[in-house]
Amino acid sequence: MTTESTSSSTGSVDVSQFQHTPFYCEENVYLVCKELGAKGIADANSSDLFVVFISNEKKQIPLWHQKASNRADGVVLWDYHVICVQRKLGGGGGDSPTQYLVWDLDSTLSFPCGLGSYVAETIRPTFQTFSEFQRYFRIVHAPIFLRSFASDRRHMKDPLGEWLHQPPEYEPIVSEDGTVHNLNDYFNISATDVVKEASYDMSNAVFTEKLGVVVGENQLEEFFTQIP
Numbered sequence: 001m002t003t004e005s006t007s008s009s010t011g012s013v014d015v016s017q018f019q020h021t022p023f024y025c026e027e028n029v030y031l032v033c034k035e036l037g038a039k040g041i042a043d044a045n046s047s048d049l050f051v052v053f054i055s056n057e058k059k060q061i062p063l064w065h066q067k068a069s070n071r072a073d074g075v076v077l078w079d080y081h082v083i084c085v086q087r088k089l090g091g092g093g094g095d096s097p098t099q100y101l102v103w104d105l106d107s108t109l110s111f112p113c114g115l116g117s118y119v120a121e122t123i124r125p126t127f128q129t130f131s132e133f134q135r136y137f138r139i140v141h142a143p144i145f146l147r148s149f150a151s152d153r154r155h156m157k158d159p160l161g162e163w164l165h166q167p168p169e170y171e172p173i174v175s176e177d178g179t180v181h182n183l184n185d186y187f188n189i190s191a192t193d194v195v196k197e198a199s200y201d202m203s204n205a206v207f208t209e210k211l212g213v214v215v216g217e218n219q220l221e222e223f224f225t226q227i228p
Contacts, residue, residue, distance in 0.1 A: 001025040013041070015111045022068065023165040025082040026053075026183060028105050030149060030173060032084050033142045036103070048087050049142035050206070050224075054135055055080035056187045061135045064122050065108045068140060074108055080187040081106070084142070085115060087227060100224050125217045136189045137220050140212035148210050149197055150175040151183045168224070189214055203227045 017039075019031050023099050033049050036042035042049050054061055059079035066076040084103040100115035107113065109121055119125065123135065152172045156164050174180055193214040195202050203226040206212050215223050 001080055001082070005165055013111055015105060017107060018170075021103045021166075021168040024153075025106060026079075026149070026151060026186070026214070027168060027173060029084050030146065032103050032105065033146060036084075036086070042086055045113055046142040046146060048089070050055045050085045050087070051142055051145045051212075052083050052138045052220075053138040053140070053186045053189065054078075054082070055082060055138075055187045055189045056134055056136055058132050059089075059187075060133055060135055062129060064124060066107050066122075067108055081084075081142070083118075085139075085224065087224060093149075097211060100221075108125075115224065119217075119221055123217055134191070135217045136191065136194055136214055137217065138186060138212055138214045139206055139223065140210075141207050144207075144210060144212070147176045148179075148182070149173060149186070150179040150181055152181045154181060155183060172211075185211060195219075225227065 018028075018035055020028050029051055033042070033046045033051065036049065037044045037046050054063070061078050061081065062075055063078060063081055065074040066078075067074075069076045086099075086101040086103065088099040088101055090097045090099070102115055102118040103112045104118070104122075105111075107118075107122060109118060110154035113121075150173055152168050156167060158164055172180070175182065194216050197214055197219070202213055203223060206227070213223075
């Protein structure tokens with residue numbers, strides 16, 4: 001994840017408990033999914049978590065309230081971004097509603113942040129932008145992502161092989177089948193990938209497809225309410 005433009009608060013969870021490497025949002029989210037399960041904040045097998053890649057054809061997506069911004073409104077033009085969304089089922093015999101929480105280590109909003117608030121404050125779908133800044137969302141069920149994702153960080157090297165941003169100190173992530181790099185498969189998203197409308201069948205597909213499903217910015221909240 002790199003930015004074309006170059007500010008923090010925490011919510012109910014201490015953000016410093018989670019490993020964060022600037023500009024490596026996909027790996028940060030990979031680790032967040034594992035850590036939420038290990039801490040008992042999410043299901044142990046991450047079944048209540050979803051990884052969401054945000055991008056478009058031009059690799060230019062405006063997001064607000066980002067720590068990397070040097071602007072008062074926190075806006076950054078990323079090439080892509082990755083967040084974790086948790087579907088937290090209500091308890092108390094059905095008295096409590098299901099919550100949808102966003103875990104974004106790069107955000108200055110609360111950690112976690114309610115999905116509705118995150119969409120309104122970070123994505124701002126009602127904000128008038130040029131069509132090339134339209135954002136699309138690839139939603140992948142976390143258990144599938146944790147098995148399938150791989151990155152050798154080649155996207156963070158210049159033509160001479162020098163690092164654009166220093167990588168994490170731990171070893172690169174390799175998928176269960178031995179794949180060493182497939183990051184591009186996740187963040188390459190175009191308008192033709194977007195499903196026509198959120199539906200029960202489409203939400204079921206997210207539990208079986210390696211690359212999940214792609215929705216538009218006005219479908220994101222609706223998608224999660226359709227999950228069985």
